[in-house]
Amino acid sequence: MGESTVLVTGGAGYIGSHVTRQLVERGERVVVLDNLSTGFREAVEGAELVVGDTGDAALVNDLMARHAVDTLMHFAAHTVVPESVADPLKYYRNNTNSSRILVEACVANGVRRVVFSSTAAVYGEAGDGTVAEDSPLHPINPYGRSKLATEWVLEDLATAGALEHVTLRYFNVAGCAPDGRIGQSTPNATLLIKVAAEAAAGIRAGMHVFGTDYPTPDGTCIRDFIHVEDLAHAHVLALDHLRDAGASLTLNCGYGHGYSVLEVLRMVEQVAGAPLKINFADRRPGDPVQLVANAARIRETLGWTPRHDDLEVIVRTAIDWERNRRY
Ligand SMILES: NC(=O)c1ccc[n+]([C@@H]2O[C@H](COP(=O)([O-])OP(=O)(O)OC[C@H]3O[C@@H](n4cnc5c(N)ncnc54)[C@H](O)[C@@H]3O)[C@@H](O)[C@H]2O)c1
Numbered sequence: 230m231g232e233s234t235v236l237v238t239g240g241a242g243y244i245g246s247h248v249t250r251q252l253v254e255r256g257e258r259v260v261v262l263d264n265l266s267t268g269f270r271e272a273v274e275g276a277e278l279v280v281g282d283t284g285d286a287a288l289v290n291d292l293m294a295r296h297a298v299d300t301l302m303h304f305a306a307h308t309v310v311p312e313s314v315a316d317p318l319k320y321y322r323n324n325t326n327s328s329r330i331l332v333e334a335c336v337a338n339g340v341r342r343v344v345f346s347s348t349a350a351v352y353g354e355a356g357d358g359t360v361a362e363d364s365p366l367h368p369i370n371p372y373g374r375s376k377l378a379t380e381w382v383l384e385d386l387a388t389a390g391a392l393e394h395v396t397l398r399y400f401n402v403a404g405c406a407p408d409g410r411i412g413q414s415t416p417n418a419t420l421l422i423k424v425a426a427e428a429a430a431g432i433r434a435g436m437h438v439f440g441t442d443y444p445t446p447d448g449t450c451i452r453d454f455i456h457v458e459d460l461a462h463a464h465v466l467a468l469d470h471l472r473d474a475g476a477s478l479t480l481n482c483g484y485g486h487g488y489s490v491l492e493v494l495r496m497v498e499q500v501a502g503a504p505l506k507i508n509f510a511d512r513r514p515g516d517p518v519q520l521v522a523n524a525a526r527i528r529e530t531l532g533w534t535p536r537h538d539d540l541e542v543i544v545r546t547a548i549d550w551e552r553n554r555r556y
């Protein structure tokens with residue numbers, strides 16, 4: 230490991246903080262760059278937190294040079310799909326432009342390894358099977374497009390020999406660290422398990438189910454929910470892969486099986502021990518019927534083996550966090 234440092238952008242956020250913790254626990258030197266727009270100072274333990282913006286070229290160049298950064302893990306982004314539809318420039322500015330500035334600093338400073346947070350949203354409407362990495366890419370909202378643009382920047386730089394990347398396409402991430410020290414406190418959350426956990430903990434009065442007439446067994450959408458700790462471990466393996474001179478990779482991060490919205494809510498009620506107040510509403514614009522990963526490639530290339538592939542564990546850690554939030 231030597232003197233090398235991992236620069237984690239967005240490390241004060243939900244997923245970045247879980248990854249930072251796993252990196253610190255195994256002895257990595259980590260510097261977090263986060264502007265705290267949706268992140269929390271308290272989420273960063275054992276790593277230096279630099280409060281600043283990924284689009285600040287002078288700052289990121291200075292950080293890379295000063296800390297002997299060998300790997301960039303890039304989580305910082307705006308992530309709310311409906312907001313991206315209403316304000317696309319906000320998403321292109323942060324998720325595409327600022328990512329380009331950051332990657333340009335990597336090239337200028339000889340930072341040759343990049344692990345990038347992408348999303349299943351790059352696939353768009355994906356049919357009723359699973360999606361593999363080489364499935365067609367037709368993102369249906371500005372969030373997904375702004376992320377795909379950054380995938381292309383990295384792919385082109387890898388082709389040009391400027392760096393190697395592992396691009397991780399996360400499916401639906403949920404759950405929290407089992408010990409309750411870090412969790413998901415993202416403001417104005419719209420994600421299903423987060424919203425349901427808030428409702429179960431009494432933080433919100435009830436919730437909506439968006440659409441009950443989809444062509445699925447119970448009429449609600451189907452998603453592949455991955456526990457944040459398993460996802461975090463995929464990042465550690467991606468770092469090892471790149472440090473072992475592995476080739477650039479694009480990998481789905483999911484379990485390869487899905488649950489419907491109603492199956493998730495039934496699990497939330499079971500774990501919470503009380504019924505949720507559910508309002509059955511119209512479909513939400515832009516929701517694909519089903520998004521489930523073909524997760525073969527990440528298992529083959531990184532040897533990734535999930536340890537928390539259990540909806541009950543995901544839901545329980547999410548509810549526990551809402552009941553005992555530290556921040
Ligand atoms: N949560 C999911 O289910 C999910 C699914 C697919 C992909 N992703 C991707 O994972 C990454 C992390 O998402 P998250 O759920 O942890 O969200 P989050 O909002 O909790 O984390 C994002 C972090 O980035 C910071 N940030 C944003 N813009 C910044 C900038 N310009 N400079 C510095 N810091 C900045 C925020 O303050 C926050 O701490 C994002 O790239 C997101 O697109 C998330």
Ligand SMILES: O=c1ccn([C@@H]2O[C@H](COP(=O)(O)OP(=O)(O)O[C@H]3O[C@H](CO)[C@@H](O)[C@H](O)[C@H]3O)[C@@H](O)[C@H]2O)c(=O)[nH]1
Nearest residue numbers: 308310348349350419420421424437438439450490513516
């Ligand atoms: O209060 C809610 C919230 C969600 N849902 C439904 O639950 C499913 C999952 O929705 P959500 O948890 O919002 O996740 P997705 O829309 O599948 O994924 C979004 O969030 C991911 C993480 O940010 C991104 O990667 C995706 O691109 C983005 O579409 C969808 O059918 C929603 O309609 C509800 O019924 N009620």
